[in-house]
Amino acid sequence: MKSKISIIRCLDYEPSLVQEAVRKSIDLIGGISSYIKPKAKVLVKPNLLMAIQPEFGVTTHPEIVRAVVKLLKEIDCRIVIGDGPNVWGKQIQNIDRVYDLTGMKRISQEEGVTLVELDKRRWRGKFPLSTLLDECEYLVNVPKFKTHDLTTLTGAIKNLFGLVSGTYKTELHKNYFEHKDFAKVLVDIYQEVKPNLTIIDGILAMEGDGPATSGKLRKQNLVLAGSDCVALDAVLALIMGIKPFDVMTTKEAASRGLGKADIDSISIFGEKLHELGAEPFLLPATSILRTKIPKPIVQIAKQMIKYYPCVERDNCITCAACVQACPQKAVSIKRKKIAFDYSKCISCFCCQEACPASAIKVKKSLFAKMIGL
Ligand code: SF4
Ligand code: SF4
The missing domain is CATH 3.30.70.20 (Alpha-Beta Plaits)
Known part of the structure; x- marks a missing residue:
């Protein structure tokens, strides 16, 4: 069976536009109840890489998170929002400051949902992952569409790295520094904790030396949704102007049968893919060797x-x-x-x-x- 994903245009982060786009993206692939059971406890996991305001385009925009939360509230879900960014010592970056600057604190207060820390962990498979994954019945992944100097793309699969708790992320970087080995680690995590639904913030995307402040912002004006992270990342790669298998996580995950990377095996609803990738993304300097x-x-x-x-x-x-x-x-x-x-x-x-x-x-x-x- 083909994997279903949707691509919807959204011109900016005006709340009503974002809510309409997110709703449409999910309705086109079957509606929220096809993925999440009503009244369930759900962990919403944005990309909150660092303590920085949304306009820098480094983190998932709070209006995307709000739109996802609103849809989950319509089916009476109990919602918690959380991510596990690296925290570089309490004076430099702490989780409270991350939630504050990225706009998550404001969204959680206005929508009446709980912000959680992912600091408690237990070993699942090869990694210490947040115990919130045990407490919640569903995981909704809300990544940002960006280039990444280590993995070329950070989209659906890479966003799950934030579920690895605390300083163990640094250990993984240290022990698996070869690109292909690190890609295997990321796919191991995906294999362990497959999200039930992924909604990607591709309105303000990033190209060049992403994923943080050295990248260049790029208005892409898109919201994407689906449950197959491999298919979603394959489509992001094509929008960037590279082949899906140039992204090692996509190649590794597809080879393990964890999703579809072949475009003929993906049903795309909404925008037409061939009309989107007119201008290829500027790639991270480090990835040109891997892709070109x-x-x-x-x-x-x-x-x-x-x-x-x-x-x-x-x-x-x-x-x-x-x-x-x-x-x-x-x-x-x-x-x-x-x-x-x-x-x-x-x-x-x-x-x-x-x-x-x-x-x-x-x-x-x-x-x-x-x-x-
Ligand atoms: S290079 Fe960047 S992270 Fe390092 S000390 Fe300077 S500003 Fe801080
Ligand atoms: S690129 Fe080199 S200096 Fe920078 S974090 Fe990695 S090992 Fe350290």
Whole structure:
């Protein structure tokens, strides 16, 4: 059977427009009751990567979350909203500040639903995952459509990484720093906790060196919905102008039979896919090697093509989020300046992801520059 997904246009985050678009996206694939049982307890999981306001386009917009909550309320669900962003020490970023700045606190108060912390965990399969997954009968995934310097795309599958509790996320980055290994970890998580429904905020998307402040905002004006995260990510890849299998999580998940990545196996309702991807996304510098260069050349040149983080000093506010985020302890502050120890760096770009000031950029090895990457 084909996987059903919907794509709906939504021009901005005006609440009534968003509510109409989210409702339509779910109605076109069978309606909310086809996925969530009335009166059930539901965990709504947005992407709240960092403590930053919605207009920066880094986090799921609160009006998307509100629209999802309103639909769940119509079928009398008991709703909790939560995410598990990395918290870099209480002074730099704590969960209260994340919920406040991203607009989740306001939405939860106005809609009368509970904001929860995902700090309690239990081992499920290979990972310590939030116990909220045990307490809630349903999981509704509400990601943001962005590029990602480690995984090329962060959409439906990658958003579930926030369910891994606490500092264990850093451990996973440290232990599985090869892209293909990290993709397997993300797919293991997806396999363990498949969401019942996913609604993607693709109104203000991100291209370039995402997923945080170093990425470039891009008005894409879309809301997507479905229950097959593999199919959703495959369609996001096509909108970006790349092949679905260029995204390793999609390739890995499809190879395990966890969803459909072949466009002929996906029924798309709403907008026509071929009318959406006119201008390809600017890809993260680190992913050009994975997506644009033929594999035999990559194998030969792999050792010479390297990417490292570097700091734009004018932007740096010496907040130390990058120091806290680095799984290798390769970042330090010396005489009020950020310094990298490249002998320890594994190019995971957690430092760039944590930077609130767009101060960490991608530096290329000489060979990478010479061949025009
Ligand atoms: S580079 Fe970014 S994260 Fe690191 S100290 Fe500067 S502003 Fe903070
Ligand atoms: S310096 Fe940045 S890219 Fe290098 S290991 Fe640390 S977090 Fe990862």
